[in-house]
Amino acid sequence: xxxxxxxxxxxxxxxxxxxxxxxxxxxxxxxxxxxxxxxxxxxxxxxxxxxxxxxxxxxxxxxxxxxxxxxxxxxxxxxxxxxxxxxxxxxxxxxxxxxxxxxxxxxxxxxxxxxxxxxxxxxxxxxxxxxxxxxxxxxxxxxxxxxxxxxxxxxxxxxxxxxxxxxxxxxxxxxxxxxxxxxxxxxxxxxxxxxxxxxxxxxxxxxxxxxxxxxxxxxxxxxxxxxxxxxxxxxxxxxxxxxxxxxxxxxxxxxxxxxxxxxxxxxxxxxxxx
Numbered sequence: 001x002x003x004x005x006x007x008x009x010x011x012x013x014x015x016x017x018x019x020x021x022x023x024x025x026x027x028x029x030x031x032x033x034x035x036x037x038x039x040x041x042x043x044x045x046x047x048x049x050x051x052x053x054x055x056x057x058x059x060x061x062x063x064x065x066x067x068x069x070x071x072x073x074x075x076x077x078x079x080x081x082x083x084x085x086x087x088x089x090x091x092x093x094x095x096x097x098x099x100x101x102x103x104x105x106x107x108x109x110x111x112x113x114x115x116x117x118x119x120x121x122x123x124x125x126x127x128x129x130x131x132x133x134x135x136x137x138x139x140x141x142x143x144x145x146x147x148x149x150x151x152x153x154x155x156x157x158x159x160x161x162x163x164x165x166x167x168x169x170x171x172x173x174x175x176x177x178x179x180x181x182x183x184x185x186x187x188x189x190x191x192x193x194x195x196x197x198x199x200x201x202x203x204x205x206x207x208x209x210x211x212x213x214x215x216x217x218x219x220x221x222x223x224x225x226x227x228x229x230x231x232x233x234x235x236x237x238x239x240x241x242x243x244x245x246x247x248x249x250x251x252x253x254x255x256x257x258x259x260x261x262x263x264x265x266x267x268x269x270x271x272x273x274x
Contacts, residue, residue, distance in 0.1 A: 042261035044103060045090065047226070049080040049254060053088045057257075059103055064089040066234070067248065069227075074254035075118045075182045076274075080227070082249040087129075087227035089237075104221065107133065111215040112262040115145060116186040116271050121156070121251030123179050125149040127229070128249055131256075134222040134230035134237035135163065141230045141238065142218035145187055147249075148172075154179050160187060162196065164216045173198065173206045184272045190262035191215045202272035204265075226256065 046057035051071050055061045067086030071078045080088075092104035115131060128147040135141045140161045150157035156178035160171040177183060178200065186199040191214055197207035222230070222237040228248040230237040257271070 042259045043257060044106065044260055045224075045256070045258035047080070047088075047253075047256040048077065049074070049256075050078045053080070055090070061093070061103060062091045064091070072252060074252060075120070076254060079118075079120075079252040079254040080256075081252055082227050084248060084250075086248050087225055087233060089233065090224035090226060092221075092224065106260055107224075108218050108221055109215070110218055110260055112189055112191045112260065113143070113216065114186060114188045114259040114261060114263040114268070115143075115257070116184070116259075116263070116268065117256040118182055118184050118254040119178075119251060120182045121147065121179060121249065123150070123153065124247070124250065125151070127159075127243075127246040129225070129227065129229035129232060129246065130249055130253075131258075132225040132228075132230040132237070133218050134225060135218070135220050135239075136222040136237060137220040137239055138163075139231065139238055139240045140168075141225075142216075142221060144229065146229065150174065150179075154181075156183075158185075158198070160196075160198075162189070162210070162216075163218075164210075164213050165219065167210075167213060169196075169210055169213075171196065171198075171206070171208065175200055175205055186263075186268050186271070188262050188268070189216065192262075199268055202265075202269040224258075227253070 041058055043057045045055055048056055049071055053063045053065045065088050069086045070081040072081045092107055093102050094104050124147055126149055131145045132141040133143040142163045144161040146159055148157045148159050155174050155176045157174045162169045184201050189196045194210050194213050196210055197204050225233055229246050231240040232242050232246055
């Protein structure tokens, strides 16, 4: 009798073991819950301006609006309406613990980038700031994108200042069909190809090679500035004070996005078409 009980116990254990083994390699396989691994997101900033200046990219970034910013009808939804003394300060956080890779660290070691947005701006006769990654120890930032004064109707005179450690580069180009109407502008740098280009409504309109630049680094970074120059803020985010020849962006901005990646032509076209 005792042998019989031992035999039954052995067979039950064997069946249980076999079942467990089959769970690991059976056909069809057991439906275990799939592990969800968060995906890396190169979109660091996204402002849709649906009644606020909140960054909706997924990264929690403190923002502070200055001046009488209002919100109006845009190209796709609501839009930021700039004016005299209006701008947004964006403060990427510092690391919270040892080994943490913060958004501030990410931008400091930028590598490549894409800045893309919809704009509708009137003709301007002053330097008009759009976006800046500030540099607190220099007049110009690590990256400055702005409009300069231009009297040719419908033509925007865009200027870009790029800094990479001890190197810097100016780009200046005029584009028709960029003033007093909605236009989608993209500014892109690819560290692998060292190519900087500008796209208007999803199509490339300018390109140059920054030979020897490689990955871009942003030193002595303060707040990021949207809607004016870094030296026009209070207090200034640069080594200089406010300039009489400069002003805040007086037009509309919508779907302003910033990536630490050079988006593909197809991805930029999708932003334009969405």
